[in-house]
Amino acid sequence: MEVMDSMGSSAVVVHPMDATNGDNGVNGTEGLTASPMTTSAPMKTSDTPMDTMETQLETQTVIQMVSEMVGQSVSHWCEPKSRYQRKTCTEMAVKLWRVLQTINGFHKSRQELHQKVSNQMLSEFNVKLNDNRINQLIETAIDDKLITAEETDDSQIRYVANFDRQLFGEVSTDWLCFECHLAVEDRMLIGCTTCFRAFHPQCLKVKVNPNSYECGYCERLVQRDTTLKVNQIPKALLNKCICLLLNNLELSFDSQMTTNYEVDSTPRAQVFVFKAMDLLTIREKATNGMYDSLQEVVNDFKHFQHNYMVCVDSEFKRKLKEVLELEKKFTHEVKELTLCVDCYVYSSDIGFDISDKPYDWFTLVCSPPHELVFAKFGKYPYWPGKVINRSPNGKTYDIRFFDAPEFSRALIPDIKCRPIEGFKYEEDDELELPVQLLEEHIRKINEKGLQFVQTVKTPPIRTSAKKRANMDTDAAQRPAKRSKKSTDSSMN
Structure with missing residues (x-):
């Protein structure tokens, strides 16, 4: 349902059930399969301003009707001019900018200009758009303030790219989806009531109330697992661990590519990045002891990654693959920190090259101490090691060996x-050195008066059915042999 505001632009009033019953979208950074452009006819707009009072009455009537139908207010997410709603696909916006730069200059009519845009789209990007789609793309880009129409006194016209984010006005939520990192023409955005993030209803895995939606990032900040040691350590130690984590990331990858980009680093970033975030900012916050939980760091890193995903500038795209690899490394480091804070500090605080570290770092005692076992791996003999983690069913042990x-x-x-x-x-x-390290570790545990919980049990001796059958056969044959031997001896 479309209604017109006082300036002649349109806003879509969506039935809440239609918004929440859409297909599930993509998760994280994995590609979007649906086309961001629709095939519907272009949206009609008025060439002259409409009467303000009449339009407002019509708008309020439509919203009130929909509210009565669904039994709840929908003004938070569909009322005209409630907040800036971008609908132009970022990639199409960049292509449109390049085309307009190529055909720069005034034209006699909109029809002539639109035809040149269509031809250039086909020749430069192999994108074929009919008249309706070109009209729709340009009108949507103008509504989104990504391009501006300029006319001369003799009615000649041209379109120019806009890189001034101030034209978007005071905006409290991101103009791109935090899941698919896109603006999609036929999808509304639901803004989080706590933070700046926004999402397409179709990209969320669960149905939500658009009027009181709190995103998962904010929920995890409040509902964090207090049983994990990383959520119990002092704030100073937590921020030190975060600095160590960033050290590992920067030593694994080119650190420059993760710190150079801010919101104003390129003109296009000004338009696409809603709020600046990079690893340099994360490091500064950790150095200044500003983080209260590990989840805050995870949220900031996802924010940093989102900024890269929404930027289609060539320089950002060149680094995008490295950023995705960086995300895998970051996830691994967070998991390691979550498993054992002490191990993470001991192994990271000395240096990155693990072969250069003193052997005794592994003999230091964690709190609580890890379970100690001998484990068999491949062709190697039973080797001493620490149990870092166990599978939920207790059938598999994650072991770090004294090697x-x-x-x-x-x-x-x-x-x-x-x-x-x-x-x-x-x-x-x-095994000589591993056993020495094991004994040294046990000595340090005893000095602190600590002990570890032993969950590994010595398995009972088991014999296969075939082996038991052979044993039974041997047992049955032995008396017969002795009997024959004794008989032979008696005959002699």
């Missing part, structure tokens, strides 16, 4: 793990 200097990790089935107490390991020269 200096690498201190490698592996997932080991529980049937291949043995408790250290009373276990007789193989006499092997390769």
